[in-house]
Amino acid sequence: MKFLKTAVLVIFTTLSFNLWAATEKKVLASVHPLALVAASVVNSDQLQTLLPAGTSPHDFALRPSDVDRLQEADVILWTGPVAEPYLSGFARRWPDKTWIDLSKLATPEQPRDPHYWLSVPVVLKAQAALADALGKDASEFARQVERAVLYSDQVLAPVKDRGFFVFHRAYDHWVYERGLNQVGAFTLTPEQKPGMRTLQMMRDQLRRGEVACVFREPEFSPALVISVVGDLPVKHGELDPLGAHIDLSSDGYPYFLRDLADRAVNCLSL
Ligand SMILES: [Zn+2]
Structure with a gap:
């Protein structure tokens, strides 16, 4: 009887753990610097990067395995249609996913450079949107970035x-x-x-x-x-x-x- 109780408990625990793991949202960052941003609130097993580190988005083309990873993702962090035209079609095709487009978070007075991950205000907004989509707290990241900016201005x-x-x-x-x-x-x-x-x-x-x-x-x-x-x-x-x-x-x-x-x-x- 005791054995049965333990077995039931183990099965139940495993089931609920799987259920919990399945409800964790999968996040896909298009490029490495956006994966660095996402890693502030996403565990490594829930985070993927579309382009391998060191691969420039200029001239990149998706392979079928990349499309699979896109399809599996719940939240996609990307730089927008100018820097990453290969994602535009998918953003339209799968509107039920959460697409966080950095180019939409810029203000009109900012430079038009499509490398938006190098803009601190844009990154802070994108990370806050990501944290919000995952039900996580964005404030620690904001504090760390603020300190990095203060440091940069001081040494520069x-x-x-x-x-x-x-x-x-x-x-x-x-x-x-x-x-x-x-x-x-x-x-x-x-x-x-x-x-x-x-x-x-x-x-x-x-x-x-x-x-x-x-x-x-x-x-x-x-x-x-x-x-x-x-x-x-x-x-x-x-x-x-x-x-x-x-x-x-x-x-x-x-x-x-x-x-x-x-x-x-x-x-x-x-
Ligand atoms: Zn570039």
């Missing part, structure tokens, strides 16, 4: 006016919000080679000493940066708009912000 203050080139036009939100002096980009999107006039202008800016640092990106070959800069005396640094080197953890996104600031300071300081 002495180098704010020093000019730099970024590899591709991905950082406009960060540059605008932190008040930095970005004077150019080697490419508009990584697939596009710059024209002769742009290259000439960049060479002139470098020669006039308007550029203290040039940033490459780990996802792309630095050949273009090296050929433009030549042997001009300018520092080389690396920024990654995807934060591919940052592991998923509950404080991954605030760490990403601090890391960006540290990398910029390292290259921009004398």
